[in-house]
Amino acid sequence: MNKLIIPAIALSILMLAACSPKAEGGETPAGGGTAKISYAADIQPIMTKNCISCHSGDRPKEGLDLTSFAMLSKGAHGNPVFVAGKSDESLLYKAITGNGADQMPPGDKMDDADIAKVKAWIDGGAAE
Numbered sequence: 001m002n003k004l005i006i007p008a009i010a011l012s013i014l015m016l017a018a019c020s021p022k023a024e025g026g027e028t029p030a031g032g033g034t035a036k037i038s039y040a041a042d043i044q045p046i047m048t049k050n051c052i053s054c055h056s057g058d059r060p061k062e063g064l065d066l067t068s069f070a071m072l073s074k075g076a077h078g079n080p081v082f083v084a085g086k087s088d089e090s091l092l093y094k095a096i097t098g099n100g101a102d103q104m105p106p107g108d109k110m111d112d113a114d115i116a117k118v119k120a121w122i123d124g125g126a127a128e
């Protein structure tokens with residue numbers, strides 16, 4: 001008798017352990033939504049790598065400084081370069097795809113993954 005009960009108890013303990021917390025605190029939201037993209041954490045490094053050699057300092061090209069969210073939000077000579085939620089209406093996105101604006105960086109597209117990240121950031125609401 002005991003020979004059967006002990007493995008049965010061991011098995012139920014294992015199953016309990018396997019089913020417990022896990023789901024809590026996961027990084028990726030369930031339901032296939034994109035994880036929230038933050039400008040500071042996700043987008044600034046892309047700008048720093050590809051853009052600020054020209055878009056920073058005393059006289060950034062086109063008046064557009066890409067060294068922070070605050071500066072980006074000032075736009076190019078005061079004209080906004082992104083529309084939250086609408087990458088297709090955002091000059092920033094048009095520029096990095098070379099579609100509807102001058103190609104940025106000039107003559108040299110960024111990695112597709114970086115372009116996709118910027119698109120996802122804008123379309124996700126362009127959070128700071």
Ligand code: HEC
Nearest residue numbers: 050051053054061062076081091092095101102104105106
């Ligand atoms: C080698 C210098 C250089 C780099 C690097 C560069 N830009 Fe530019 N950017 C310019 C110049 C110059 C202009 C002015 C328009 C022109 O001459 O094409 C400009 C204009 C722009 C404009 C306005 C475009 C328009 O049609 O009005 C945007 C938006 C922009 N840049 C974003 C970026 C982004 C984002 C990056 C990085 C992915 C970047 N730039 C990298 C030089 C640069």
